[in-house]
Amino acid sequence: EDLATNCFFCAVAMWSTIPVDETKALPELQGGREVSVGVVRNRQSSPFGSSWSRHCCGRRVSIAALVFLGIVAAILLGTFVSRASLYTADSAKTLVEEENTEDPAKKIAVDVKKDVKRDVVMDVENTEKQAEEIFETVIRSDVSDPATKQKLLAKFTGDIRRNFDRVAEMNIKKAIDGDVKRDVEDNRHMENYLASPPIGIPSLKPKTKKEQGLLWPSMFCWCIMQTVGLNSWGWMEETLVKQQLENGIGIFACNEWAVMTDVKLALNRWGPRGFPRIPKGINSTLDTPTWAIGSTQVAKGAMTNPLNAMPFRTAWKALQLSKKLSKHDWVIKVDPDTVWFPVRLRNHLKLYMPGHGNGWDNIFLKNCPRFNSLQGPIEVISRQGATNLENNIQNCGGVWGTGEDKFIVNCLQQLGVPPKMEPGLLNDKYCDGYIDCSNTWKVAFHPHKNPAHFMECFNASKEAEHPTKKV
Secondary structure (H helix, E strand, C coil): CCCCCCCCECCECCCCCCCHHHHCCCHHHCCCCCCCCCCCCCCCCCCCCCCCCCCCCCCCCCHHHHHHHHHHHHHHHHHHHHHHHHHHHCHHHHHHHCCCCCCHHHHHHHHHHHHHHHHHHHHHHHHHHHHHHHHHHHHCCCCCCHHHHHHHHHHHHHHHHHHHHHHHHHHHHHHHHHHHHHHHHHHHHHHHHHCCCECCCHHHCHHHHHHHHCCCCCEEEEEECCCCCCCCCHHHHHHHHHHHHHHCCHHHHCCEEEEEECCCEECCECECCECCECCCCCCHHHCCECEECCCCCCEECHHHCEECHHHHHHHHHHHHHHCCHHHCCEEEEECCCCEECHHHHHHHHHHHCHHHHCCCCCCEEECECCCCECCCCEEEEEHHHHHHHHHHHHHCCCCCCCCHHHHHHHHHHHCCCCEEECCCCEEEHHHHCCCCCCCCCCCEEECCCCHHHHHHHHHHHHHHHCCCCCC
């Protein structure tokens, strides 16, 4: 029959059978009595090993000592894990040292492990020493044979090290994965930013900005732009916006404008991946940033219409927080693939709108006589109507699974903002069935997703006004 000895397990009192070869080292303890009180009789699994006895020799170790030992070990383990986590956060500083590793993720992982391993070894050694001292105190009065005591101590410290290695590896891997992902993304964004030279923005030149600021009626114009890498339309839309930005046309010919994206991009730079994301640590006041509103990803509905009401509701809340709309007579939202002329819209607003286009009227404009509807390529709302919308859009239902233009119309009507049809506002292929860019009465033409075709339409419409002038 196996002899018994007592032992401990962090946080619980646990017992298991001592191997036969170890019992031979304890001849004087044969016949030891079985513990019947406070002993867990069913063998349990343990991260510290399964070779501890469910019997005890001599007298039983006190439960208080076991609890105390468990608390101390838990504190030591928690301290070790937290220290290991702290070191992972600062590991990227040695990234450049690993010249032979080309993959940034591997570089960071190597550096993290190198930094952490040194401190892990120190922590484990210190913890082992403290655990040995505690273990010695607990078993001193229960096991008198030095050889047996040494074997139990060796087994105990071995189990501690194995458990530390397992827990450390798990936590280090978790920390590395998070750090690698963040650091690699940050490095990629920084590299793209530095590889993106400045581009000119005519509408921000002091003279042009002053002249456009005096134009009447005053218009605040904005769009949501999909971004490269996050949407299949990203490259196309960024290229279209850049084209308009550099030529000072579209929304960039309005009194004030905003480009909204999922993340903050620098509109005054252009590189291999389009407008670069502004990295952390960069003084963004030196750039012309987009308005970051979060995810702009949307599903497709029937007829491939985007169910994009939610991003636009978020955009309207961003407009509310900006407090910019009250300074303007009209608010105009356009799609990036819409060719349009702000000067023509001003003329329409002055000639055809009640109050001579001053935006005091609580109205929005419909633009598709065929369907008696507002189509999303260009949306024109008076200041009062836009103020009602931005302050109450969160109370409008039907946002889920709805196209943005339909949602906006329903919301405006729920808020008591009436529509007015303006047939000269839009020439839309989906509404009219054709596109005629030579029509100088129309304000906007849609769609023109190809940048070259976009400028062809723009130039054709300008030529119809002034045959000798081209952009």
